Amino acid sequence: MMGDRDYRALIQSALGSIGKELQINVDSQNVQTIHLQEVVQCLRRSYFDRIDPVEIERRGFNELLSGLLRKLEYGSDPKEFDIDDIKLKGQTDMLVDDVIMLFRSAQNELENPLSNDVLYLNACLWIYDKTEGIIIYITGDKKETTFSLTRNKKMFEEVIRRVRVLNNLLKEQKAPILEPSTECSECQYYERCFVKKKNSKQVDIGEMLGIGKLGHKD
Numbered sequence: 001m002m003g004d005r006d007y008r009a010l011i012q013s014a015l016g017s018i019g020k021e022l023q024i025n026v027d028s029q030n031v032q033t034i035h036l037q038e039v040v041q042c043l044r045r046s047y048f049d050r051i052d053p054v055e056i057e058r059r060g061f062n063e064l065l066s067g068l069l070r071k072l073e074y075g076s077d078p079k080e081f082d083i084d085d086i087k088l089k090g091q092t093d094m095l096v097d098d099v100i101m102l103f104r105s106a107q108n109e110l111e112n113p114l115s116n117d118v119l120y121l122n123a124c125l126w127i128y129d130k131t132e133g134i135i136i137y138i139t140g141d142k143k144e145t146t147f148s149l150t151r152n153k154k155m156f157e158e159v160i161r162r163v164r165v166l167n168n169l170l171k172e173q174k175a176p177i178l179e180p181s182t183e184c185s186e187c188q189y190y191e192r193c194f195v196k197k198k199n200s201k202q203v204d205i206g207e208m209l210g211i212g213k214l215g216h217k218d
């Protein structure tokens with residue numbers, strides 16, 4: 001904090017506003033359209049995001065990179081894939097020379113791509129009917145790591161299964177089961193899943209035992 005201004009709060013508020021502008025717009029009432037982002041992350045989180053949302057706290061501008069590229073639509077209009085009467089809607093960050101490209105921020109250089117990014121990229125390959133894609137991770141100190149992928153049917157079938165599960169649970173208004181993972185530690189619903197609010201009442205054990213107040217000498 002400098003002077004009278006709380007700059008941290010100002011930056012948080014700026015990040016929050018830009019983040020809202022760039023995030024994927026999900027119509028929470030329309031359960032027949034499921035967004036790809038909703039099924040590559042924890043389904044329970046996506047359910048809460050629709051039914052009883054809590055805003056996420058954003059930590060830095062590099063988190064906004066992917067949303068910014070999607071917004072600029074570098075050859076990548078959102079597309080829909082029909083699964084019976086459900087629509088799976090996805091959008092790649094970029095589409096260049098028939099190659100699907102995703103950009104993600106990372107804390108450190110990664111040995112392997114993150115599983116939800118692989119699911120996302122693979123599903124985009126099916127939605128856009130392309131065969132090759134890459135994920136580019138960029139760290140805060142501008143180091144890049146790139147992973148390439150050719151499309152895989154089994155992996156896409158898993159995404160389709162998750163689309164059906166989320167669609168059913170939204171229709172039945174039933175929260176999906178917990179999906180414990182590293183995602184939980186940064187999830188805004190952590191307390192709903194793992195830590196119940198304490199309903200504590202101050203109790204004087206000495207009084208309960210009939211021996212006067214503990215810690216006090218008569």
Ligand code: SF4
Nearest residue numbers: 042045179184187193
């Ligand atoms: S805390 Fe974990 S299990 Fe619960 S909604 Fe978040 S990501 Fe899912």
